[in-house]
Amino acid sequence: MNKLMKLKTSLAVPDMVLGQDVFSRPDHLIASAGTKLTDRLITRLKFYSIQDIVILASSAPRQGRQTVQPVPPKQASASATEGSYIGRIKASPEYRHFTATFYSSFISYKAQLNEVVQKKAPLKTEVLLADISKIFATCNNPNTLLDMMIGIRNLDDATFVHSMNVALICSLFAHWLKFDEKETLNLTLAGLLHDIGKMMIPPEIIKKPGKLTDEEYNIIKGHPRLGYDILKEQKVDEHVAMAALQHHERCDGRGYPNGLTLQEIAPYAKIVAIADVYDALTAARVYRGPVCPLEVIGIFQNEGLTIYDPKYLMTFLDQIMYSYLNYNVSLSNGETGRIILMQRNSLDKPVIALPDGRFLDLRDEPELSITGIV
Numbered sequence: 001m002n003k004l005m006k007l008k009t010s011l012a013v014p015d016m017v018l019g020q021d022v023f024s025r026p027d028h029l030i031a032s033a034g035t036k037l038t039d040r041l042i043t044r045l046k047f048y049s050i051q052d053i054v055i056l057a058s059s060a061p062r063q064g065r066q067t068v069q070p071v072p073p074k075q076a077s078a079s080a081t082e083g084s085y086i087g088r089i090k091a092s093p094e095y096r097h098f099t100a101t102f103y104s105s106f107i108s109y110k111a112q113l114n115e116v117v118q119k120k121a122p123l124k125t126e127v128l129l130a131d132i133s134k135i136f137a138t139c140n141n142p143n144t145l146l147d148m149m150i151g152i153r154n155l156d157d158a159t160f161v162h163s164m165n166v167a168l169i170c171s172l173f174a175h176w177l178k179f180d181e182k183e184t185l186n187l188t189l190a191g192l193l194h195d196i197g198k199m200m201i202p203p204e205i206i207k208k209p210g211k212l213t214d215e216e217y218n219i220i221k222g223h224p225r226l227g228y229d230i231l232k233e234q235k236v237d238e239h240v241a242m243a244a245l246q247h248h249e250r251c252d253g254r255g256y257p258n259g260l261t262l263q264e265i266a267p268y269a270k271i272v273a274i275a276d277v278y279d280a281l282t283a284a285r286v287y288r289g290p291v292c293p294l295e296v297i298g299i300f301q302n303e304g305l306t307i308y309d310p311k312y313l314m315t316f317l318d319q320i321m322y323s324y325l326n327y328n329v330s331l332s333n334g335e336t337g338r339i340i341l342m343q344r345n346s347l348d349k350p351v352i353a354l355p356d357g358r359f360l361d362l363r364d365e366p367e368l369s370i371t372g373i374v
């Protein structure tokens with residue numbers, strides 16, 4: 001008989017085989033026992049915040065993740081991207097300015113937050129926000145921000161980079177939602193500080209590579225409350241503190257810490273939740289580069305409407321769809337092409353122009369999917 005093994009979803013890799021059905025709620029099966037994991041399925045499991053899964057022990061690489069070789073992300077190779085849209089972005093002075101500004105802000109952000117958490121130093125929100133505005137301002141057009149972030153994601157997916165990415169996506173959200181200046185700054189700050197509570201959790205739990213015990217999970221799940229307490233003490237705007245407390249709440253009531261529903265979750269927490277999950281799902285993984293953002297957008301579109309506030313989710317999807325026009329993408333049959341038309345109701349199935357002049361409407365090609373941006 002095949003032995004079963006419980007595993008943190010963050011350690012799952014393609015080709016492992018599920019040993020038990022996975023449900024997001026009692027009546028919603030995500031994948032059944034016997035299914036072989038793929039990148040897409042792993043992304044879906046994370047989308048539903050499935051913390052751990054049961055796999056067939058025989059399908060696990062020996063000695064767990066240590067045997068999984070990190071693969072450098074495709075986009076990291078300059079030669080592979082030469083001539084492509086992403087390659088051109090990376091070669092642009094705007095991109096160099098963006099990354100330089102991002103990294104200098106990153107160093108001061110990390111230093112300030114350490115002071116705040118370890119020594120209870122007062123939070124200098126105006127300094128943090130000035131840094132994020134500087135990064136935002138390096139993009140001539142706000143919608144190129146997501147292009148710029150693709151490069152950053154490849155380089156580091158630590159909590160601090162994640163928080164800065166979420167802050168930038170929140171700034172973009174504020175721009176899309178036509179927020180005034182005060183609201184824009186508050187939403188950006190909410191993104192920047194949403195995970196501050198994680199800094200109170202012992203790093204050996206946050207970084208533990210193996211299986212977490214239930215007790216360790218519960219400690220991690222305490223970070224929204226810890227963050228809220230820090231921010232209340234620092235007397236930041238109540239909306240910002242609420243976003244830290246509620247960013248893991250979900251509109252269907254399956255989030256934590258309080259299982260709140262659509263009407264009960266604060267607006268900034270709802271927006272931060274979308275930015276948070278989008279960044280986490282598109283970040284690079286140990287064993288491969290980032291998942292194609294279009295795949296993530298497809299999952300949001302197909303499965304997100306009961307989990308996130310439709311008002312904010314639709315804004316996100318409507319706006320983000322234009323960001324991916326003109327991207328060169330690879331397809332599951334090995335061909336590459338350029339996205340020339342996004343289709344509102346099937347965002348992960350755009351029309352692709354192939355080098356030989358043919359056009360492929362992916363809605364008509366169910367066996368074909370986009371596997372990455374090249």
Ligand SMILES: [Fe+2]
Binds near residue numbers: 194247
């Ligand atoms: Fe969090």
Ligand SMILES: [Fe+2]
Binds near residue numbers: 162194195276
């Ligand atoms: Fe987060």
